[in-house]
Structures are given as structure tokens and as C-alpha cells.
Amino acid sequence: MKITSYNIKNFRQIEYMKMLPEEVKQEIEIVSKVLPFKANNYVVDYLIDWNNYETDPCYILTFPNRHMLREEHYHKVEQAVKKGLPEDEITRIANKIRLSLNPHPAQQQSNIPKLDGEPLPGVQHKYQDIVLFFPTQGQTCHANCTFCFRWPQFVKDLDLQFSMKEIDQVIEYIRQHDHVHELLFTGGDPMIMSPRTIKKYIDKIFEADLKNLKTIRFGTKSLTWWPFVFLPNYNEEAQEMLDLFKQIVDGGLHLSIMAHFNHYQEMGNEAVKEAVRNIKATGAEIRTQSPLLKNINATPEIWSTMWEQQVHMGMVPYYMFIERETGPYEYFQVPLVEAYNIYTEAIKYSSSLAKTVTAPSMSAAKGKAQVMGIVENPVTGDKYFNIQYIRHRDASQTYKPFLMHFDEKATWIDQLKPVMHKIQLLKKQRQDQYISSR
Ligand code: SF4
Numbered sequence: 439m440k441i442t443s444y445n446i447k448n449f450r451q452i453e454y455m456k457m458l459p460e461e462v463k464q465e466i467e468i469v470s471k472v473l474p475f476k477a478n479n480y481v482v483d484y485l486i487d488w489n490n491y492e493t494d495p496c497y498i499l500t501f502p503n504r505h506m507l508r509e510e511h512y513h514k515v516e517q518a519v520k521k522g523l524p525e526d527e528i529t530r531i532a533n534k535i536r537l538s539l540n541p542h543p544a545q546q547q548s549n550i551p552k553l554d555g556e557p558l559p560g561v562q563h564k565y566q567d568i569v570l571f572f573p574t575q576g577q578t579c580h581a582n583c584t585f586c587f588r589w590p591q592f593v594k595d596l597d598l599q600f601s602m603k604e605i606d607q608v609i610e611y612i613r614q615h616d617h618v619h620e621l622l623f624t625g626g627d628p629m630i631m632s633p634r635t636i637k638k639y640i641d642k643i644f645e646a647d648l649k650n651l652k653t654i655r656f657g658t659k660s661l662t663w664w665p666f667v668f669l670p671n672y673n674e675e676a677q678e679m680l681d682l683f684k685q686i687v688d689g690g691l692h693l694s695i696m697a698h699f700n701h702y703q704e705m706g707n708e709a710v711k712e713a714v715r716n717i718k719a720t721g722a723e724i725r726t727q728s729p730l731l732k733n734i735n736a737t738p739e740i741w742s743t744m745w746e747q748q749v750h751m752g753m754v755p756y757y758m759f760i761e762r763e764t765g766p767y768e769y770f771q772v773p774l775v776e777a778y779n780i781y782t783e784a785i786k787y788s789s790s791l792a793k794t795v796t797a798p799s800m801s802a803a804k805g806k807a808q809v810m811g812i813v814e815n816p817v818t819g820d821k822y823f824n825i826q827y828i829r830h831r832d833a834s835q836t837y838k839p840f841l842m843h844f845d846e847k848a849t850w851i852d853q854l855k856p857v858m859h860k861i862q863l864l865k866k867q868r869q870d871q872y873i874s875s876r
Contacts, residue, residue, distance in 0.1 A: 439672040441580075441664065442479040446470040449477065454488045462503075469502035471515050472532045472539075473765060474592040476582040477501070480664055484707060495701040495734045502584050506766035511535045541590040541598050543764040545803045550600070553611045560602025561611065565805070565829050568620040568655075571608050572600040575635050576628035580664035583700070585731055585770045587762040591626050605639045609646045622655040622696070629660035629667050633678035640682060644689055653692040661697045661724075662704035665713035672709075680720050687721035695724045697753065701735050702744040705751070714751045725756035730777050730798060731770040738783035745784070745792035758797030763850055771849045774798070774823065778809045796828055800851050805830035807851045810839060820844070823854060 444452060446467060455463060466475065477500050485496040504512050514535070518528045549562035549570075562570040577591045577599060590598035602608075612618045621643070628636065643651070660667045670677040686693045695717055699705060717724060726748050730736060735744070745755045760777055761770045772780070777798040785793060800807045806829040814821050821844035830836045842854035 439480070439666045439669075441666075444477040444479075444482065446475050449475070452477075452482055454482065454486070454491075457488065458491070465504045466502055468512065468515050468519055469504060469507055471519070471528055472507060472511065472535050473502055473584070474582050474586075474589055475502055476579065476592075478581050478664060480666070480709075481581045484709075485662075485704060487703075495703055498733055499583050499585070499700055500581055502766075506584060506769045507535070508768070511538075536590070536593060539766075540764045543587070543762045543801075546600075548803075551611060553607050553614070558602065558607055558611060560600055560604075561608055562600065563611075563615075563618075564831060566615075566617045566833055568622060569608070569612060569615075569618050570622045570624050571605075572602065572624055572626070573605075573628060573631065573635075573639065574601040574603045575631045576623065577601045577626035578630055579625065579627040580630060580660055583659070583698075584766065585700075585729065585734070585761060587729070587764050588626065589765045605642050609643060609648065612648055612651055613646065616650045619650060620653040620655060621651060622657060624657040627658050627660060627663075628656050629658040629664075629679075633675055633682050637678075637682050637685075640686060651691065653694060654686055655694045655696050657696040657698070659698040661695075661710055661713055661717075662699055665709040668713035668716045669709060670716075676716075680716055683717065683720035683722045693720070693722040695722055696756070697724050697726050698728060699726050699744060699748065700728045700731065701740060702747050705744070705747050711751060714753065718752050724753040726753050727757035727759065729759040729761040729770070730772050730780060731761055732772050733770065736772050736776070736780060738780050741780065741784035742788050742792075745788050745795065749789055749791045755792050755795040757799055758795055760798050760800045760850070762801060767849075773846060774809055774848050774850075774854075775812065775844070775846050778812060778823075781809075799828065802851050805836070812844060813841070822857060825851065825854075 449455065449466065450463060481496065481500055486500070487494045491497040507515070514531055515528070518531050546562060549564040550557050550559065551561055551563040552558065560572040560574065579592070582592060591600070608621070612621065640654070643654075666673040666676065667679055668676055670680070683693055704710070714724060728735065735741065741758065748755050758781055760774065761767050761772070781797045785795065785797075796808060798809050805827045807825050808828050809823055810826055811824040812821055813824050822841040823844055824839055825842055826839045827836050841857040842851070843857060845854055848854050
């Protein structure tokens with residue numbers, strides 16, 4: 439199978455585009471000035487139900503629409519295009535909007551570590567046992583997800599990318615930090631790299647004989663957006679990729695494929711099933727994750743069906759995330775209370791084997807915060823979110839439940855007020871009373 443990539447310059451050549459209204463195509467062009475767009479022939483031909491494209495999850499995951507930008511932003515770009523402003527002027531307007539979209543949520547830049555006093559621009563080290571590596575050649579994807587939380591990786595003219603090629607420095611960093619046990623290749627999508635490129639990195643890791651490194655992870659959406667990466671009958675490089683996986687496993691490292699599945703519709707066809715079987719035959723594990731996304735997967739039925747199919751195919755459900763506050767998050771974000779209800783309804787009737795999933799979880803500045811429940815004070819009737827960090831920059835702060843005031847509109851942890859807030863207010867009131875009575 440040969441890949442055909444569609445970008446904003448050639449997407450009108452997609453056969454199905456002919457049946458869409460002109461205004462829809464114009465919206466795609468306008469939004470794509472700000473948010474990166476990319477698709478491929480597999481997604482277009484096999485995953486989207488074009489008869490119901492307006493509500494089809496794979497269409498919405500791939501093709502931007504005007505509601506993914508704030509009204510004022512959309513109008514600004516639309517006006518610029520209609521006036522026929524030069525391309526560099528439109529880019530300047532787009533960049534201003536991009537910078538207002540919180541390009542690096544959760545203070546990711548503060549996770550960049552240093553080696554011998556020099557920053558490693560393609561590495562993040564937030565939790566003590568795992569290092570994230572952004573190889574330069576893997577900072578693109580087979581298709582861009584419209585909700586993407588890593589969208590600045592694809593915006594070349596903003597210079598906001600994390601990336602580097604120098605695996606020697608990453609290896610040295612891991613050697614100097616013996617509590618690092620895992621290395622995650624991430625992006626973009628590292629599975630966009632050729633097996634030969636990945637092998638160069640992996641060979642160096644084995645040559646370095648890092649005693650503390652136990653696990654390699656690859657974060658990828660290729661299983662759903664381009665499963666041919668793992669199908670030797672359709673792609674001549676696929677066998678090399680599978681051999682490389684086997685080399686990692688046989689070399690004594692655990693290999694975990696962190697697969698992005700956003701909807702069960704992505705998993706239905708034989709190509710994905712065969713790709714999963716081929717990966718598992720190498721000895722690698724596949725763990726699955728996705729954000730909870732309004733307009734895509736915000737019902738318990740979608741999640742329970744997705745987990746059920748993943749378990750049936752031999753994958754391990756791993757995370758249900760809350761959509762991060764970046765890019766078009768207002769279009770996709772679900773309030774925490776709704777996220778919690780969707781999760782509990784979905785997990786209640788799922789197989790025990792699907793209960794491996796941790797949810798709903800926010801990748802916040804301090805760590806991964808999980809909403810564990812909503813509790814009510816039986817006397818006052820006040821409600822609270824019960825939250826815990828399952829990962830924290832400071833490992834000693836994990837698994838310590840704490841209460842935050844309930845807010846039915848809140849979509850992120852920093853919108854919640856800590857329970858201490860009321861006590862602090864009371865204290866302040868008493869102090870004020872004391873001062874005024876003197
Ligand atoms: S696969 Fe991941 S990095 Fe790539 S576009 Fe989708 S969300 Fe973004």
C-alpha cells in the first residue's frame with residue numbers, strides 16, 4: 439500500500455471532497471492557517487463514513503472546522519484571506535493566535551533537563567523513572583489529529599518544537615541518572631521514522647549497556663492512522679520494524695507500544711487487527727490511551743466498546759485523559775464532572791481486564807491528577823472532587839487523596855479551589871476582626 443499524504447494544498451483532490459459544500463472546504467483552509475492539517479489515503483478511504491461526515495468521529499478527528507477556533511480568531515484569519523493579504527502577513531496573524539493557544543501546556547518547558555550544564559532540547563524529564571525523547575525525524579505524524587496536544591511540533595515557523603538527534607547525550611543523561619528506568623520515544627509519532635533510523639538509535643542504546651534502563655516505549659497513532667507500518671504484506675519496511683521490536687525484546691528490554699485510539703471506529707478493519715497480532719508476536723505489549731473528547735468519544739458506550747475490543751485484541755487499556763488546555767481544546771474539552779460520570783458508567787460494566795485503565799486523568803504541571811470521585815458533606819450538602827496524583831514531580835506526593843471544591847463547569851485542576859481555601863478565608867476574617875477590634 440502506497441501512502442498519499444494530503445495537506446492544505448492538495449486536500450481538494452480527495453474524491454469525497456467533491457460532495458462537500460464549498461463553505462466547508464473554505465473553513466478547512468482558514469482554520470488550517472492556524473492549526474496544522476494533514477491526512478492520508480488510509481484515513482480518508484477506510485476510516486471515515488462520508489455519508490455522515492458531519493458527525494463522523496474520524497472525519498472530525500482529521501478535518502478542522504470553524505468551531506475549533508474562537509469566533510474572533512476565525513474572523514481575523516477569514517478577513518485576512520478575503521482581503522488577499524500576502525502569505526507572510528497571514529502567517530504573522532496566525533502566529534499571534536497560535537501563541538495565545540497555550541502552545542506548551544503544563545509548563546512542559548520546565549521539564550527540559552540539562553547535561554553538563556547544557557539543556558537537552560529534545561528531552562523531557564518530569565517523573566524520576568522515565569525520560570521522554572523527541573527524535574528530530576519523528577516530529578511529524580501520518581495524519582494530524584484535530585485535537586492534537588502536540589500541535590506546536592508541526593508548526594515550523596514558530597520555533598516551539600522539542601527535538602534533537604543526539605542520542606549519545608540522551609544515553610549519557612540516562613547513565614548519570616540511575617533512577618531512570620524507561621525511555622519513551624515520542625513526537626509527533628516516532629513510528630513515522632524508518633526502521634533503519636530507529637535502529638540506529640536502538641543499537642546505540644544497546645551498545646551503551648545501560649544497566650538502569652529496563653523499558654523502551656514508543657508513543658504512536660500509527661496502528662490506526664497507518665497500520666501498514668506493521669504489515670509486511672503491504673509495506674516492504676514493515677518486517678524490519680517488527681524485527682527491530684523483536685531485537686529490543688530479545689535484548690532483554692520490555693517494549694511497550696503506547697497506542698493512541700480515540701474511537702472504536704478506528705479499530706474495526708482487518709489491517710489494524712493484523713498489525714496488533716504482528717506486534718504482539720514480537721513480544722512487545724500494546725497499551726492504549728486517549729483523551730476524552732467532546733464531539734468524538736464523550737459517551738460511556740464508546741469507551742466501554744473501545745476497551746472491550748482492545749482487550750479482545752490483546753491490548754491493555756491504560757489511560758483516559760482529560761483534554762489538555764491547548765490548541766482547540768474548547769471544542770473538545772469535557773467538564774471534570776462529566777468526565778468522571780462517563781468514566782464510571784463505562785468502567786462499571788466493563789470486563790475486569792479493562793479495569794487496568796487509569797481515569798480520568800489530567801497531565802497537569804505538577805503531575806498526573808486523577809479524579810477519583812465526587813463526595814458530599816452529609817451535613818452541609820457541599821460537594822467536593824476527590825483527587826490524587828498518580829504521578830507527581832515529587833514521587834512522595836503520589837497517591838495522597840485531597841479534596842477540591844466542586845465546580846460543575848471546571849475542565850482542569852487549576853480551575854478548582856482547594857478546600858483549604860475556606861479555612862484560610864476564615865482565618866483571614868478572624869485576623870481582620872482582631873485587627874479592627876484593637
Ligand atoms: S498522533 Fe499524537 S502527536 Fe500526532 S497529531 Fe495525533 S495527537 Fe498529535
